[in-house]
Amino acid sequence: MQDLLYFFQQLINGLTIGSTYALIAIGYTMVYGIIGMINFAHGEVYMIGAYTALIAITGLATLGIAWLPLVLIVALICAVIVSSSMGWAVERVAYRPVRGRHRLIPLISAIGMSIFLQNYVHLAQGSRNIGFPALIEGGFQFGSEDTFPMSISYIQITIFITTLICMTALSLFISRxxxxxxxxxxxxxxxxxxxxxxxxxxxxSATFVIGAALAAVAGLLLGMYYGSVDPLFGFIAGLKAFTAAVLGGIGSIPGAMLGGLILGVAESMTSGYLSGEYKDVVSFSLLILILLFKPTGLLGKPEVEKI
Amino acid sequence: MAANNFRHALFCAIITLIISYPIIGFNLEAQGISVTLTGADTSTVVLVLLAAVVVFLFQLFRDQIMGGLKSIPSPMPKTQKEPMAENKRAKIESWVLTGIVVLALFWPFFVSRGAVDLATLVLIYVMLALGLNVVVGLAGLLDLGYVAFYAVGAYTFALLSQYAGISFWMALPIGACLAALFGLVLGFPVLRLRGDYLAIVTLGFGEIIRILLNNWTAVTGGPNGIGGIPDPTLFGMEFGRRVREEGNTSFHETFGIAYSGEHKVIFLYLIALVLAVITALIIRRFMRMPVGRAWEALREDEIAARSLGLSRTAVKLSAFTIGAFFAGFAGTVFASKQGFISPESFVFLESAIILAIVVLGGMGSQLGVVLAAVAVTILPELAREFSDYRMLVFGAAMVLMMVWRPQGLMPMRRIHIELRRQE
Amino acid sequence: MKTSVKKLATAVGASVALMAAGQAAAEIKVGIAGPMTGPVAQYGDMQFSGARMAIEQINAAGGVMGEDLVAVEVDDVCDPKQAVTVANRLVNEGVRYVVGHLCSSSTQPASDIYEDEGILMITPASTSPEITERGYELVFRTIGLDSMQGPVAGNYIASQGPERVAIVHDKQQYGEGIATAVRDTLQDAGIEIAMFEGITAGDKDFSSLVTKIKQADVDYVYYGGYHPELGLILRQARQSDVDAKFMGPEGVGNKDINTIAGEAAEGLLVTLPPSFDQKEENQELIAAFDAKGEDPSGPFVLTSYTAVQLIAEGIEAADSKDPFDVAQALRTGSFETPIGTVQYDKAGDMKSFEFVVYEWHSDGSKTPVN
Known part of the structure; x- marks a missing residue:
């Protein structure tokens, strides 16, 4: 019983983190689907979203506004506006001029942009880890205290629901x-x-803006869930999200969702049953294996060689 | 048209404000135990506004400005209009390279130790970039995990010297071959992936190797790294103040001169120089051999190359393996120079920097790679006062370079026959 | 083409000239090497602020053997490769005494160069035992070792009589070193180690780790590493109702942990060097820091101050500016410093350096426990 509860607890942890990977992965998958490039700077856009949300929340707190729904909505709106503009600007400055050139060129431009944005925030906000207030606290408990009490926090539930809403809205938007x-x-x-x-x-441009907006949502949610932001955390999160996108089949939106969830669960199970040190090894190995045996990912369409 | 332009310019200016003002204009500060928000000082705000105005004006008069820029005569109109004859150009390039090497041979005896040490680092990057140039520039395979092979070379030497007492000269070929073996083994399954997939898988491999080095504490020392890596010896003469190994003599005692740390630094520099030259010569040779031509053929048009009977796997694998071999070379020298290595030295950013050198150098051109390696390593050192802005400028330079001069400093020109226009 | 080569040559030449400049004046150069930028720059700030203060005060009091101390500050970003580069630069500048470096992984390769070049190095912050284990003559420190701090923490935990203890570390030289020392101490005391696990520094998601700690049902969790990760672990543990007590080394004893962990930081146990800034005899010095608007309470401020002071007193005691003589003087003498009486053993470690267990509070203050 206890082992089962433990398993479910790890599963929930994995699904939470996985759904935010999925939100970030949308940005990669849409951009790749349309212009066939890896937007390496997307992780930084997500990080900027988290910073903007934190700035908005702190600003409201300074003004003495503490009504939770208002704080969340203002933070969300600010983060989405700034991140989307950033997404738009990045495309305009670094990718549009190099579109259509040799495929290495946009990629290198993207890596440069990623380094630039990291250091932009680093210079403006310092390199310290800054605490993110836990606005949504508490949660449900299952199981008794003397065995293993499984818990689902409200913030985890918020993350699930928000991700689901965003994904559904996006699918409708794309299809209708x-x-x-x-x-x-x-x-x-x-x-x-x-x-x-x-x-x-x-x-x-619209693709970049949509991807960036979803990344900003993820930034706000994850900031609250984890508890701190720093200028470097976008890069590794971006890498994971990209892995998720490739895993699910790049270019496919349901694929990004599936890939994100699988990756999140795989990571939390590795930490839970093996050791946290090997979390990244497992996720990258998973990526390599999938690509070797199903190069187009789980839900991707096979690529036809055009002659 | 004008109204349209105005709207666009206004839009761009507003976007500039949105992306810069919240991040730059407000500072999150940890004061005591709470995070507070302070507005930035007036000058910063003015700067942000100024930036928006500049963007506005630029976008408003974009056409005029771009037109104006185009009408300025290019500084090098001649080379652009009538390219130099291919063989002449190649000749000049090889003369310049030889000149640089000769200069580099004597240079360390006249300058300070720090400069020589920095130059050794430059040479290590030259080796790395020449190796990666084979993979990326010639074969067109984007490898984002190149630093893994560099790590293999460095760790091979460190481990062999620690557990088996093997010297630098023995470890050099072993390290390079082991790195090449890694390249072969890793390359075999992944090379059928194309383009970006390959990039991301190699990135994954690079990270996996680094994490394994970090976690396998029993052998690699994990995060503690491995210290006490010996310096190279010259015919059994050591350069340290004290002789470490039985049977060796020390350089300064043999020649009866006073001990100076500079001997070691210069010796290491010369070794790096010789190895870099060897690397350049070997790769030059390869480029003219059928396999070199095959790399370029595959890069230009994979399908056409395959229909001409080239084996895709064999050609790609050879490029991958040879690239890895030279990374192993460079890794061994690096380990010897540092005397201490840990996984921190082999992070993704390192791969990105090497890649930036290759791209900056013009993907394929050797002289370009050398110049780019010098630029990328030395400029940040010169700009140390602005060290905060170093990486910011580095990132921006990468983007701007791609936008304005994607062919790099010295674009490579392949030997080809041009049809002459009839006159 | 040719012109670009020429330009390059001038650039290199200029850099060389810059590097070689300024060697003649009658002054004693003291290199201060530590991170000015990068993720642990705030610890570097402590180091620079302490060392600068010492240099100012010593010069105001007439200098050393009649000569002024001049600081040569370099930034190693806590990166081993940069550490080697800046070490060579210090050699260039003719520096013969160095206060630094901060991170053990930077100190180690840099000390190879200093030892070879006959430069005396005193690190005010690197706690890795390996640094002084190599039989170097010119390497000293003004801080304790991981192998001293670990047992203090381990013994404290053991004295509380827990049944099971979890040990987590960040897979870095500093964190893993201390965590291992704690583990060994606890094992000697016969306490069950329920888990010993590494995490990735810079990671943010510790939900799986926290679940694991919860299932392991431990009384104490020892974390070897720095505050950003522990802050998140504390916070995420509190959200999952983990009731174990947490403990960490001086790398977590920083007010930043309160901004990250909030209420969850209450009751955290930290081993720290005794708060030198609270000492009676240091109040004059503390007032000097306050007058400059600098905070002297960081763990490395006064150790850096002491490092400079030791160099100065070592030179005077040896009556020679040769680093080897100074090292000899440091080994044989006994010095009164803000961090107490300093005496060195053969390896270059202080004969006694005390660590004290503090309880950390959610308002950023701390109270000694034992």
Missing amino acids: SRIGRACRAVSQDLGMANLLGIDTNRII
């Missing part, structure tokens, strides 16, 4: 809305979409 249809058209064939009168530049 005009821009969503245009997105799909552009990802099918950029040149053709252009000929058909779709403003592809605008669609690509």
